[in-house]
Amino acid sequence: LRLICTTTAVQRKNVGASGPEKYTEAFIKKQIEEFNLGKRHLANMMGEDPETFTQEDIDRSIAYLFPSGLFDKQARPMMKHPTEVFPEQRKIQWGEDGRPFHFLFYTGKQSYYSLMHETYEKLLNVQKHQDQLIAQDLSPQKEKRNLAGSRWLTKIELEEMLLEKVSDNDYSRFIQLLEKLVALPCAEVEEQYIQKFSKEVPVQSQKVVIEPLQHDERGVAFSTGEGKRKTATATAVVYDNGTGKITVNGIDILHYFPVLQDREQLLFPFQFLGRIGKHDMVCTVSGGGRSAQAGAIRLASAKALRIFVTEKEVEFMRQAGLLTVDPRVKERKKPGQEGPRRKFTWKKR
Amino acid sequence: SSPAALAPCRIMPVRWSRYNPSYLEPEVRKESYQKPLEELTEEEREQAELKAVRPIKAAPPTLSSSVFSDPMISKFTNMMMKSGNKVLARSLMSQTLEAIKRKQLEKYHKAPENEKETIECNPYVIFHQALKNCQPIIGLSNITKGGKTYQVPVPLTDNRKRFLAMKWLITECRENKHRRTMMPEKLSQELLLAFNNEGPVIKKKHVLHKMAEANRAYAHFRWW
Numbered sequence: 001l002r003l004i005c006t007t008t009a010v011q012r013k014n015v016g017a018s019g020p021e022k023y024t025e026a027f028i029k030k031q032i033e034e035f036n037l038g039k040r041h042l043a044n045m046m047g048e049d050p051e052t053f054t055q056e057d058i059d060r061s062i063a064y065l066f067p068s069g070l071f072d073k074q075a076r077p078m079m080k081h082p083t084e085v086f087p088e089q090r091k092i093q094w095g096e097d098g099r100p101f102h103f104l105f106y107t108g109k110q111s112y113y114s115l116m117h118e119t120y121e122k123l124l125n126v127q128k129h130q131d132q133l134i135a136q137d138l139s140p141q142k143e144k145r146n147l148a149g150s151r152w153l154t155k156i157e158l159e160e161m162l163l164e165k166v167s168d169n170d171y172s173r174f175i176q177l178l179e180k181l182v183a184l185p186c187a188e189v190e191e192q193y194i195q196k197f198s199k200e201v202p203v204q205s206q207k208v209v210i211e212p213l214q215h216d217e218r219g220v221a222f223s224t225g226e227g228k229r230k231t232a233t234a235t236a237v238v239y240d241n242g243t244g245k246i247t248v249n250g251i252d253i254l255h256y257f258p259v260l261q262d263r264e265q266l267l268f269p270f271q272f273l274g275r276i277g278k279h280d281m282v283c284t285v286s287g288g289g290r291s292a293q294a295g296a297i298r299l300a301s302a303k304a305l306r307i308f309v310t311e312k313e314v315e316f317m318r319q320a321g322l323l324t325v326d327p328r329v330k331e332r333k334k335p336g337q338e339g340p341r342r343k344f345t346w347k348k349r
Numbered sequence: 350s351s352p353a354a355l356a357p358c359r360i361m362p363v364r365w366s367r368y369n370p371s372y373l374e375p376e377v378r379k380e381s382y383q384k385p386l387e388e389l390t391e392e393e394r395e396q397a398e399l400k401a402v403r404p405i406k407a408a409p410p411t412l413s414s415s416v417f418s419d420p421m422i423s424k425f426t427n428m429m430m431k432s433g434n435k436v437l438a439r440s441l442m443s444q445t446l447e448a449i450k451r452k453q454l455e456k457y458h459k460a461p462e463n464e465k466e467t468i469e470c471n472p473y474v475i476f477h478q479a480l481k482n483c484q485p486i487i488g489l490s491n492i493t494k495g496g497k498t499y500q501v502p503v504p505l506t507d508n509r510k511r512f513l514a515m516k517w518l519i520t521e522c523r524e525n526k527h528r529r530t531m532m533p534e535k536l537s538q539e540l541l542l543a544f545n546n547e548g549p550v551i552k553k554k555h556v557l558h559k560m561a562e563a564n565r566a567y568a569h570f571r572w573w
Contacts, residue, residue: 271414321412
C-alpha cells in the first residue's frame with residue numbers, strides 16, 4: 001500500500017516536527033544580524049550598493065570569491081539567510097514549572113486539533129450567518145467557487161505550516177472539512193480564512209502555442225507534429241487535400257503495422273475529427289516496440305492536426321486523451337526481487 | 350485488504366500510477382461532445398467544468414473512438430490473453446464473433462418467415478446479453494467467527510459481477526472442452542447458450558444463488 005505518486009519531497013525528513021528546538025531564538029537572532037552585516041561587507045567588497053544587494057547578487061559574489069569545483073551544489077560555499085539555513089522548529093511547549101502552554105498539548109497533535117477546532121468554529125459561524133439571512137427572508141446566494149486556479153495545500157505544506165507531523169487520515173479529514181465549509185452558500189464570510197489554505201495553480205501557463213500552417217512547393221498546406229511513447233519517437237507531416245494515404249518510414253501502414261490495433265490507433269485522431277479521407281500523412285518513427293511506435297505516431301498526428309481544426313475541437317481532442325504524452329514507462333527491477341513487482345519464490349527452508 | 354472504512358480517505362492507498370492524482374479519465378466517444386450545453390444535467394455540467402480545468406490522462410492503446418472498439422470486448426480480450434500475447438487473444442475474439450455470426454445466419458436462413466425477426470444476428474448484442482445473463486446478483490464471502498468459517502451472502506459491485514461472469518465463461522471454455530475443439534468454436538457455443546439462458550455457466554450462477562439462499566441465516570455476520 002503506497003501513496004499515489006510519491007515524490008522525493010515526501011521522503012524528506014520533516015525537521016520542523018522532529019522535536020524541540022536545537023537552536024535558541026537568541027542564537028537565530030544573532031545569526032540574522034551577522035548575516036545582514038556580512039551582506040553589507042560583501043556589497044562593499046564587490047563595489048555595489050549595500051542597500052540594493054539581493055540574494056542573487058550574494059550568490060554571484062560568493063561563486064566569484066570562492067570558486068569551487070565540487071560536484072554537489074549543496075557542498076559548495078553558500079551564504080543564505082539564516083531562516084533558510086536553520087529550518088523553523090517548534091519552541092519548547094511548556095514553561096519553567098513544566099506546565100504546557102497549549103490546552104491541547106496532551107492530545108499529542110496540538111496544532112492539528114486546534115486547527116480543526118478553528119475550522120469547525122468558522123463552519124458554525126457560516127451556518128449562523130445563513131440562519132440569520134433566512135430569518136430576514138433573504139435567500140443565501142450560491143456563488144460557484146472558481147475551481148480553475150486553486151488547489152488545497154498538500155500534506156507536506158500543511159506539515160510545514162503546523163510544524164508537526166500530520167498523518168494521511170488526518171490530512172484527508174481536514175480537507176473534507178474545508179470542502180464542507182466551501183460548499184456552504186454563505187462561505188464568502190470566511191473567504192480570508194479559506195485563502196490561507198488554498199494555493200493558486202496557474203492554468204494559463206498550460207496554453208500551448210500551435211505552429212502556423214506551412215506550404216510546400218506544390219502549394220499544398222502541411223503541418224508537422226512530434227510524439228513520444230515509452231522509448232519511441234515519431235514525427236508526422238500531415239498534408240491537406242489528401243486521399244487518406246499514410247506512409248511510415250517509407251512503408252505503407254498495411255505493411256508496417258500488420259496488427260489491426262496499431263492501425264486503429266493511427267486512424268484514431270482522424271476518425272475522432274471525422275477527417276479520414278481528407279489528409280495524407282508521412283511519418284518517421286524510431287525506437288520502442290510495435291505498440292509504442294503506434295502510440296507515438298498517434299500523438300504526433302494529433303498534434304499536427306490541431307492547426308486544421310477549430311479551438312473547440314482541439315479542446316475535445318484534449319479531453320479525449322489524444323494530446324497528452326503517456327508517462328507510463330517500464331518499471332525498474334528492484335534488488336531482492338525477481339522483477340519490478342514479482343518477488344523470488346518463497347522457500348520455507 | 351482495504352475495507353470500506355478507508356473510503357472517506359482521499360489519499361487512497363492504491364497501486365501507484367505515473368499520473369498525478371489530479372488527472373481525469375479521457376472520454377473517447379464522439380457523441381458525448383456533440384451534445385449542446387442545455388441538455389446536460391447539473392452533475393454533467395459540473396463534470397464538464399472540471400474537465401475543462403484539470404489535465405486528462407492519455408487514452409490507452411486499446412481504446413478508440415471507432416464503432417468497432419468496445420470496452421467490454423477489450424476487457425474480455427485482456428482476460429483471455431496469456432503471457433501478454435494480445436495479437437492471439439484479439440484474433441481469437443474476432444474469430445469467436447465471426448463464428449457467432451455464422452451460426453446465427455445459418456439459423457436465420459433455415460427459420461420460417463414468422464420467426465426470422467426473433468433471431469438476433471448482431472454478435473455484439475449477443476455477447477453483451479450473454480454476459481448480462483451470466484452475472485450473479487449476490488455472492489458469498491468467507492467470514493471467520495468463533496473459529497468457524499462461514500459462507501456469508503454478500504452484495505456484489507458491478508465490476509465484480511462483470512469480472513465473475515467473464516471469468517466463469519473463460520474457465521468453462523478452457524477446461525470443459527474436447528482436446529481438438531478450438532477456443533473460438535467453444536466460446537461461441539457457450540455465448541449462444543448463455544444468450545438463451547442455458548448452459549453450464551448459467552447453471553453455475555444458479556448454484557451460487559441457491560447457496561446464498563441456503564446461507565441466508567448467516568447474512569447478519571456481514572458488517573459492511
